[in-house]
Amino acid sequence: MKYRRILLKLSGEALSGSKGHGFDEETARQVARQVKEAHDQGTQIGIVIGAGNFWRGRSSGDMDRVKADQIGMLGTVMNCLYAAEIFRMEGMDSVIYTPYPIGMYTQNFNKDKAIADLEAGRIVFYAGGTGHPYFSTDMAVALRSVETECDVMLMAKNVDGVYDDDPNTNPNAKKYDTMQYSEILAKGLKVMDLPAAALCMENRMPAVLFALKEEGSIIRVVNGEKLGTTITG
Numbered sequence: 001m002k003y004r005r006i007l008l009k010l011s012g013e014a015l016s017g018s019k020g021h022g023f024d025e026e027t028a029r030q031v032a033r034q035v036k037e038a039h040d041q042g043t044q045i046g047i048v049i050g051a052g053n054f055w056r057g058r059s060s061g062d063m064d065r066v067k068a069d070q071i072g073m074l075g076t077v078m079n080c081l082y083a084a085e086i087f088r089m090e091g092m093d094s095v096i097y098t099p100y101p102i103g104m105y106t107q108n109f110n111k112d113k114a115i116a117d118l119e120a121g122r123i124v125f126y127a128g129g130t131g132h133p134y135f136s137t138d139m140a141v142a143l144r145s146v147e148t149e150c151d152v153m154l155m156a157k158n159v160d161g162v163y164d165d166d167p168n169t170n171p172n173a174k175k176y177d178t179m180q181y182s183e184i185l186a187k188g189l190k191v192m193d194l195p196a197a198a199l200c201m202e203n204r205m206p207a208v209l210f211a212l213k214e215e216g217s218i219i220r221v222v223n224g225e226k227l228g229t230t231i232t233g
Contacts, residue, residue: 002222002223002224003043003151003152003222004042004043004044004151005043005044005045005046005118005148005149005150005151006038006043006044006045006046006150006151006152006153006154006222007045007046007047007048007126007141007144007145007148007150007152007153007154008035008045008046008047008048008154008156008218009047009048009049009050009137009138009141009153009154009155009156010031010047010048010049010050010083010156010212011049011050011052011053011156011157011158011212012049012050012051012052012053012054012075012076012079013050013052013053013158014027014028014031014049014156014212015027015028015031015049015053015079015082015083016053020053021053021054022053022054023053023082025086028082028083028086029086029089029090031083031212031218032083032086032087032089032090032092033090034216034217034218034219035047035087035092035123035218036087036090036091036092037219038218038219038222039092039121039123041222043222044118044119044121045118045123045124046114046118046123046124046125046126046144046145046148046150047080047083047123047124047125047126048076048125048126048127048137048140048141048144049076049079049080049083049125049127049137050076050079050137051072051073051074051075051076051078051079051137053075053079054075054078054079055068055071055072055075056072065133065134066133066134069129069133069134069135070133072129073128073129073131074128076127076128076129076137076140077096077098077102077105077106077127077128079127080096080106080125080126080127081096081105081127083125084096084123084125087123092122092123093121093122093123094122094123094124094125095107095117095122095123095124095125096125096127097109097110097113097114097124097125097126097127098126098127098128098131099128099129099130099131100128100131102128106127106128109126109144111147111148114126114144114147114148115148115149118148124148126140126144128140130143135193135195136193136196138192138193138196139193139195139196139199141153141155141196142192142196142197142199142200142205143199145200145205146199146200146203146205150205151206152205152206152207152208153200153205153206153207153208154207154208154210154218154221154222155192155207155208155209155210156210156211156212156217156218157209157210157211157212157228158211158212158213159211160175160210160211160214160227160228161175161176161177161209161210161211161227161228161229162175162176162179162189162191162209162228162229162231163175163176164176175229176229177226177229177230178229178230178231178232179229179230179231180201180231180232180233181197181198181200181201181231181232181233182201184197184231185197185198185201191209191231192207200231200233201233202233203233204232204233205233206230206231206232206233207230207231208221208227208228208229208230208231209228209229209231210227210228210229211227211228214227
């Protein structure tokens with residue numbers, strides 16, 4: 001085990017499989033089994049899930065950005081409720097935190113309680129984004145990683161790392177094995193939201209961006225295998 005405590009970022013599509021929308025139980029179970037393997041070897045795990053399998057606020061046309069982002073934040077709550085149940089079916093205990101009250105479905109985020117849950121061996125889901133519009137789930141990942149004193153952010157993507165150009169259109173695009181947050185900020189790279197990159201750089205929170213579709217990628221990264229791109233401050 002390389003990391004004691006991690007925060008794993010999953011896209012909403014990670015729950016939808018080849019359908020690209022909604023839920024696909026077998027795909028979600030495959031993710032859960034990898035998380036369980038890491039959990040069983042002693043890694044403390046927090047998770048943030050995007051809402052792209054339901055909603056993308058930035059591509060919602062003329063809708064007011066605040067309202068679009070609010071819909072997206074609620075989409076992440078739905079995804080965490082679903083994933084928490086899948087994780088239960090795979091033998092893991094979990095808790096869901098949100099930055100605002102949602103009836104009896106979730107608990108209000110509290111750093112001390114979240115860390116206590118992590119130390120007790122629960123999978124901790126952070127749903128609902130930051131609670132504010134204009135911030136994507138990248139910022140929620142960065143914020144919760146720093147708040148809960150994680151060793152690293154693991155960002156499971158559809159691509160196998162950071163490139164200097166789009167590898168889907170440029171076969172000569174160069175992949176970075178390592179890079180600095182300062183490069184992301186200086187070049188405006190679309191690796192993660194720039195405010196999230198700035199927060200990580202300020203707090204020296206490393207990140208590993210890797211492809212979820214690679215066989216066993218989550219547990220391999222947790223165990224220190226060199227996959228994707230490592231970003232440091």
